Amino acid sequence: MTGEHKILLSERELPTAWYNIIPDLDRPPAPPRHPATGKPLSPEDLAVLFPMALIQQEASPERFIPIPEPVLDVYRIWRPTPLVRAYRLEQALGTPAHIYYKNESVSPAGSHKPNTAVPQAYYNKIEGTKRLVTETGAGQWGSALSMACNFFGLECKVFMVKVSYQQKPYRRSLMQTWGATVVPSPSPETAAGRAILEKDPNSPGSLGIAISEAVEVAASDPATHYSLGSVLNHVLLHQTIIGEEALKQFALVGEYPDVVIGCVGGGSNFAGLAFPFMRGRLQEGRPTRFIAVEPKACPSLTRGIYAYDFGDTVGLTPLVKMHTLGHNFVPSGIHAGGLRYHGMAPLVSQLVVSGHIEPVAYGQVEVFEAAVLFARTEGIIPAPETAHAVRAAVDEALRAKEEGKPRVIVFNFSGHGHFDMAAYDSYFSGTLVNHEHPQEDIMRALEDLPKVPAEA
Numbered sequence: 001m002t003g004e005h006k007i008l009l010s011e012r013e014l015p016t017a018w019y020n021i022i023p024d025l026d027r028p029p030a031p032p033r034h035p036a037t038g039k040p041l042s043p044e045d046l047a048v049l050f051p052m053a054l055i056q057q058e059a060s061p062e063r064f065i066p067i068p069e070p071v072l073d074v075y076r077i078w079r080p081t082p083l084v085r086a087y088r089l090e091q092a093l094g095t096p097a098h099i100y101y102k103n104e105s106v107s108p109a110g111s112h113k114p115n116t117a118v119p120q121a122y123y124n125k126i127e128g129t130k131r132l133v134t135e136t137g138a139g140q141w142g143s144a145l146s147m148a149c150n151f152f153g154l155e156c157k158v159f160m161v162k163v164s165y166q167q168k169p170y171r172r173s174l175m176q177t178w179g180a181t182v183v184p185s186p187s188p189e190t191a192a193g194r195a196i197l198e199k200d201p202n203s204p205g206s207l208g209i210a211i212s213e214a215v216e217v218a219a220s221d222p223a224t225h226y227s228l229g230s231v232l233n234h235v236l237l238h239q240t241i242i243g244e245e246a247l248k249q250f251a252l253v254g255e256y257p258d259v260v261i262g263c264v265g266g267g268s269n270f271a272g273l274a275f276p277f278m279r280g281r282l283q284e285g286r287p288t289r290f291i292a293v294e295p296k297a298c299p300s301l302t303r304g305i306y307a308y309d310f311g312d313t314v315g316l317t318p319l320v321k322m323h324t325l326g327h328n329f330v331p332s333g334i335h336a337g338g339l340r341y342h343g344m345a346p347l348v349s350q351l352v353v354s355g356h357i358e359p360v361a362y363g364q365v366e367v368f369e370a371a372v373l374f375a376r377t378e379g380i381i382p383a384p385e386t387a388h389a390v391r392a393a394v395d396e397a398l399r400a401k402e403e404g405k406p407r408v409i410v411f412n413f414s415g416h417g418h419f420d421m422a423a424y425d426s427y428f429s430g431t432l433v434n435h436e437h438p439q440e441d442i443m444r445a446l447e448d449l450p451k452v453p454a455e456a
């Protein structure tokens with residue numbers, strides 16, 4: 001084994017700006033539209049949910065946006081994160097590929113999610129918000145926002161998808177330790193939750209339903225804003241700190257990735273690593289490949305359609321143009337709770353449509369097989385979401401071996417799985433099964449897509 005395992009940056013080398021990909025796209029993004037009228041949204045329409053700074057970032061024409069000093073100060077608790085060469089995994093696979101992973105699991109909450117939770121809490125605080133309300137699937141986003149609100153003196157309320165609330169009680173404890181209030185969703189606290197419970201009292205919940213509940217609470221209280229952990233442009237923007245660091249780290253080792261991989265729920269960790277490298281492809285025509293990995297049980301990019309849809313189940317959020325399985329889609333209770341979302345970040349969707357990103361889907365059994373291989377070679381236990389990226393990286397490395405062609409692969413290690421050991425238990429006991437979502441269910445959910453006026 002030669003060369004460095006961990007490519008580290010010093011605190012002084014922490015990037016001081018986020019990268020906004022919008023100015024580098026082949027065409028401008030489709031505008032978000034009002035959920036009731038279908039007309040393009042104005043910044044004022046969003047002001048009930050978000051602070052102005054984030055609304056401006058959503059459609060900013062600036063390529064680089066400076067990171068405020070108080071945000072950098074919190075980032076320094078765990079950033080810069082290591083870029084790690086996975087020598088032991090390479091050896092186990094017998095591949096000529098160089099495999100790197102960007103270890104975002106070193107944050108206090110255990111994932112990449114604090115990269116956006118911290119600036120969202122900060123901008124809300126300086127604009128006078130008292131409380132943030134949000135939803136969480138796996139509990140990673142809720143933990144991150146609870147921690148960030150705690151740093152900036154904001155209250156935090158989290159609607160947690162019921163199946164995850166039951167599967168991951170210690171994620172709830174984590175949120176409570178940072179001072180948040182956690183409610184299983186669907187809940188009787190909101191009209192949205194009550195409507196779902198009336199139809200199905202045993203509803204396992206979904207991210208779409210939990211978003212409806214959180215948005216309803218935020219819209220009915222002027223001191224409360226809503227916070228979203230993925231999908232939106234400003235969330236992807238904040239996550240680019242990952243790729244900006246990785247660019248510097250690759251420069252230090254004198255390599256550059258041929259393939260960039262990330263798992264996709266709403267698209268934020270994937271975009272965070274990928275977009276700074278995508279800049280090289282869009283501006284200079286570099287031939288880097290980008291692979292977005294999703295579960296077969298929730299295949300928005302590989303089997304959904306590209307259309308305007310609501311971000312939530314009830315239809316309270318703006319309409320955005322994205323790959324969707326329909327806002328009524330309730331995926332099966334796979335363990336990768338953070339990947340159970342019907343939609344996708346519009347910026348990721350647009351780059352899939354224009355051929356810059358290749359989507360792939362895996363079943364959870366093959367995903368856990370790769371996760372265990374990773375844990376036994378590299379030592380770190382991947383979150384079930386992250387394990388999707390591990391699977392794709394392993395397959396890419398095996399392809400390099402078959403073809404006898406070396407390549408440099410990097411994937412985003414978006415989070416650790418310390419709170420997901422029940423999922424590993426069910427893998428080891430053989431009770432983990434693959435879910436492939438039935439085509440009829442997808443077709444049914446797509447029938448309810450909102451009608452949007454023809455685009456100008």
Ligand SMILES: Cc1ncc(COP(=O)(O)O)c(C=O)c1O
Nearest residue numbers: 140230265266267268269338415
């Ligand atoms: C560890 C981890 N990775 C990935 C995701 C997926 O989200 P996104 O696609 O926004 O990165 C989540 C979501 O909760 C997560 O917790």
